[in-house]
């Protein structure tokens with residue numbers, strides 16, 4: 102889907118203002134027997150609910166020669182029939198009753214629903230039906246592939262956005278399959294429905310799924326509803342193949358059907374989750390410095406590195422840039438890798454307090470959101486031209502999404518991980534950065550027009 106303007110906020114901005122007066126009880130979290138993780142954040146004063154379903158599947162999971170297939174799946178899932186609706190009708194109903202959207206990311210796909218509280222069960226029924234597809238219609242595939250490619254045209258024409266998501270489709274094909282080309286505008290229209298179905302059925306699994314609900318509901322209401330609609334999903338493990346970084350080429354060039362040129366320098370993710378989290382947070386600190394670097398601004402349209410939304414783990418530690426026309430890609434590669442390395446090392450020595458403060462922010466964030474704070478956030482959204490009702494729904498959705506992301510980052514034992522973040526030592530960070538950012542762990546990919 103497209104047209105998302107608000108649901109992309111980084112955790113850093115969401116968590117910046119912490120007032121002790123607004124701190125309240127923990128949110129409720131529980132797991133279904135089949136592995137689905139559920140987060141419930143009751144906001145009694147709200148009239149609506151925001152529901153996020155967060156599937157841990159994205160571009161890095163795409164099978165060989167199926168570039169954009171996770172994005173196409175997102176469209177097909179949105180328009181799937183079920184819960185008493187014909188194909189496409191559920192999406193229409195959802196948008197009439199509130200808001201519905203979705204977004205595919207490198208390592209996740211999330212579906213967003215906001216509506217009056219009385220529609221909560223119907224939303225859950227629709228989402229559960231979306232997870233039980235047994236076939237995809239070839240005509241629908243052709244139609245949605247076109248729309249997926251239209252979105253490529255849109256980002257192609259907005260170079261300051263850096264084609265970042267499309268670049269990750271190409272990067273994952275370079276890393277996993279050493280592909281020579283990655284078509285971001287071709288090959289899906291006549292895709293074998295069976296291949297897509299297999300990709301969907303092996304990755305859209307309960308163990309890959311987190312559901313977060315924020316708004317006018319209670320744990321007592323949510324628990325039986327989730328059990329009723331999702332409890333019967335088979336708990337078969339997702340068949341994801343983690344990337345073997347020892348087999349990823351040190352240097353690779355991949356062609357794509359875009360006029361833009363880009364480069365990514367990446368380093369193997371650490372084996373342990375705690376180190377991956379620390380690197381994600383540390384590079385989130387570095388990200389701002391890269392964005393303001395004058396030398397980078399001169400040569401590149403856009404620079405981005407790992408952070409707490411594009412986290413190290415399934416993704417490597419990375420720095421990425423899209424070149425301005427006429428600028429030399431080798432020079433940009435040298436510039437981004439040197440600048441990133443320098444800033445990362447400097448931050449490892451100087452920013453340990455900032456990393457620790459993330460621990461306190463995540464502690465705070467695991468508490469229930471208070472209505473005054475949400476109203477305040479909605480007022481800010483309203484200033485961007487949304488209606489009051491829509492702004493409040495967006496805030497509910499954003500709250501649920503941030504909780505899914507935080508769950509992803511913190512893992513199965515969030516208290517333990519938060520404690521580890523708070524106890525980060527400068528020496529640990531310095532050692533971790535030196536160990537990770539070494540030439541033998543490094544993988545450079547150039548992305549260039551295919552001819």
Ligand SMILES: [Zn+2]
Pocket residue numbers: 102103172176248249252
């Ligand atoms: Zn889309």
